[in-house]
Amino acid sequence: MASIREFDDRQWHNWHLTERDVPIAARFELHRRAGASLAEMRASAAAVQGLIARAFAERRRLRAHGATWSFSAAASVPGGWPLGTGYANQLFPLPETHVPPGFQGDRTGLVLCQTGISVAELNMYLEPRGRSLATSGASNGQTLVGAMSTGTHGSAIDHPAMQGQVRAIQLIPAPDRNLWIEPASNPATDGRLAADLGATRIVDDALFAAALVSLGALGVIHAVLIESVPRFLLETHRQRMLLTPELHAAMAGGDLAVASLPGADVGQGPRRPYFFQSVVNDHIDKGWAYVTAAYRRDWDDGHVLDYALRSRRVAGYNLAVVVANLLAAAPGLAPAITKAVLADQLSPIDGRVLSWGQSFNFTTPRAGTAGAAVAVPADRVHDVLAIFQAALRKVGKAPAAFACRYARQSPGHLAFIRAPFSAIVDIDGIDAPRTRALMAQALADLRAAGIPHAEHWGKLNQATAASVRDAYGDDLERWLKVRADLLDRAGEHVFGSPWLDSLGLSSPHF
Numbered sequence: 293m294a295s296i297r298e299f300d301d302r303q304w305h306n307w308h309l310t311e312r313d314v315p316i317a318a319r320f321e322l323h324r325r326a327g328a329s330l331a332e333m334r335a336s337a338a339a340v341q342g343l344i345a346r347a348f349a350e351r352r353r354l355r356a357h358g359a360t361w362s363f364s365a366a367a368s369v370p371g372g373w374p375l376g377t378g379y380a381n382q383l384f385p386l387p388e389t390h391v392p393p394g395f396q397g398d399r400t401g402l403v404l405c406q407t408g409i410s411v412a413e414l415n416m417y418l419e420p421r422g423r424s425l426a427t428s429g430a431s432n433g434q435t436l437v438g439a440m441s442t443g444t445h446g447s448a449i450d451h452p453a454m455q456g457q458v459r460a461i462q463l464i465p466a467p468d469r470n471l472w473i474e475p476a477s478n479p480a481t482d483g484r485l486a487a488d489l490g491a492t493r494i495v496d497d498a499l500f501a502a503a504l505v506s507l508g509a510l511g512v513i514h515a516v517l518i519e520s521v522p523r524f525l526l527e528t529h530r531q532r533m534l535l536t537p538e539l540h541a542a543m544a545g546g547d548l549a550v551a552s553l554p555g556a557d558v559g560q561g562p563r564r565p566y567f568f569q570s571v572v573n574d575h576i577d578k579g580w581a582y583v584t585a586a587y588r589r590d591w592d593d594g595h596v597l598d599y600a601l602r603s604r605r606v607a608g609y610n611l612a613v614v615v616a617n618l619l620a621a622a623p624g625l626a627p628a629i630t631k632a633v634l635a636d637q638l639s640p641i642d643g644r645v646l647s648w649g650q651s652f653n654f655t656t657p658r659a660g661t662a663g664a665a666v667a668v669p670a671d672r673v674h675d676v677l678a679i680f681q682a683a684l685r686k687v688g689k690a691p692a693a694f695a696c697r698y699a700r701q702s703p704g705h706l707a708f709i710r711a712p713f714s715a716i717v718d719i720d721g722i723d724a725p726r727t728r729a730l731m732a733q734a735l736a737d738l739r740a741a742g743i744p745h746a747e748h749w750g751k752l753n754q755a756t757a758a759s760v761r762d763a764y765g766d767d768l769e770r771w772l773k774v775r776a777d778l779l780d781r782a783g784e785h786v787f788g789s790p791w792l793d794s795l796g797l798s799s800p801h802f
């Protein structure tokens with residue numbers, strides 16, 4: 293039977309140790325029994341409700357988390373109770389007969405995912421069954437629910453972020469409530485699944501949009517229904533290329549066809565990539581870009597689905613920490629080390645053909661790395677890169693590099709990918725004081741320049757109540773209204789956190 297286990301822990305940290313020594317009152321894990329059944333799902337939801345009842349009674353903040361891969365404080369709950377969900381990982385295909393006739397989407401590919409399902413587990417479930425995710429992040433260790441809750445994205449240029457694949461959400465916002473939320477504009481079920489889960493079905497666009505990216509602040513998400521796509525193959529190419537005017541324009545949302553992307557031309561004119569990423573770093577490789585372009589290909593029945601780890605750096609789990617310490621002693625080494633690491637990480641790829649789940653495989657989780665990201669309108673990408681390069685010159689030699697990825701405007705009031713076609717500019721590096729200083733400087737200068745932007749909730753960020761208000765405007769008001777309408781006073785406190793309080797998204801008062 294599903295159960296919640298309690299651990300007498302007093303300290304908590306996230307996977308990458310960017311949040312550490314967080315004082316907590318206890319730690320909890322949601323577990324399941326072997327074998328998938330809807331009865332087990334009902335028992336699991338009841339167990340979560342029991343814990344929420346305790347949190348309400350004891351006025352404890354309760355924060356569900358996935359893989360704790362967020363570099364930010366999104367998953368932290370100082371003084372409260374973290375609830376680990378990773379063991380609660382059942383999957384169920386939704387029978388087509390449960391999908392209403394008017395559903396706009398692929399009725400054959402809907403799958404119910406319990407909260408702890410990781411992106412890796414989902415890939416390994418979908419692909420042998422002829423289905424695939426349409427998009428995901430660059431690695432697969434996150435949970436699907438954790439990823440959607442922070443608006444995680446990849447670089448599938450014609451797709452929104454990951455939450456764009458979610459069609460319904462099972463949310464538990466109180467001890468006596470178990471909700472199944474679908475958008476009124478496109479409900480994906482006829483209500484029987486909600487009944488089987490013991491949940492009350494609510495068909496409401498605003499509530500759905502608020503719950504899509506909710507940072508744990510609306511309650512515990514117990515399951516989501518996702519829409520998969522027919523499986524496909526990705527042909528990936530990567531090259532270090534001259535940053536030509538054509539590539540420069542393509543990076544700003546211009547014509548990809550004239551940019552001579554690696555692997556684009558196979559004799560019948562340039563193909564449009566499914567995935568496009570450009571890594572441009574004037575401080576270490578002026579005039580050049582590492583460009584990755586991947587093209588969608590039809591599935592080949594002879595393709596072997598092998599998900600074995602291929603990372604050559606598994607043994608170097610703490611390499612980044614060693615490098616960080618080295619750089620603290622000798623900061624002058626930063627550009628050389630950064631250049632060497634980039635060349636290694638971005639080594640050439642010449643037409644590698646893999647499934648989606650094989651292409652974005654496991655990144656060996658390394659303590660000592662740090663990432664920040666902002667989403668901006670794609671046509672401002674070079675302004676942003678210029679500001680980031682200038683920030684780097686101000687700060688000095690930081691072991692960090694910039695990467696540009698692309699995605700479409702994403703659903704959810706708090707989705708940080710907000711422009712119709714957005715560039716997401718990453719600042720990735722070794723978690724050293726200069727890297728942190730660079731992130732702070734870059735964001736301060738971006739803000740001063742007035743370029744519309746929003747920061748990745750799950751990465752290191754400089755967000756404040758004011759910057760969140762500037763970035764989200766009326767969507768923030770909509771999200772706050774849904775939260776106020778959904779939660780009672782106890783819920784507003786229990787599902788908040790000091791970080792969310794500081795951003796004006798929750799209140800410290802009971």
Ligand SMILES: Cc1cc2nc3c(=O)[nH]c(=O)nc-3n(C[C@H](O)[C@H](O)[C@H](O)COP(=O)(O)OP(=O)(O)OC[C@H]3O[C@@H](n4cnc5c(N)ncnc54)[C@H](O)[C@@H]3O)c2cc1C
Nearest residue numbers: 358359360361362429430434435438441444445508513750
């Ligand atoms: C190596 C690495 C690579 C990454 N690559 C990318 C990338 O390519 N693109 C990108 O956009 N980001 C990327 N990120 C950031 C990361 O994907 C996100 O921060 C993501 O949220 C992490 O998922 P998680 O399961 O670890 O969630 P967690 O960090 O555990 O939680 C994230 C948020 O979700 C909430 N949450 C989780 N489960 C529940 C639940 N059941 N109910 C309610 N709330 C819940 C938490 O409270 C928290 O607010 C990367 C991070 C790392 C470390």
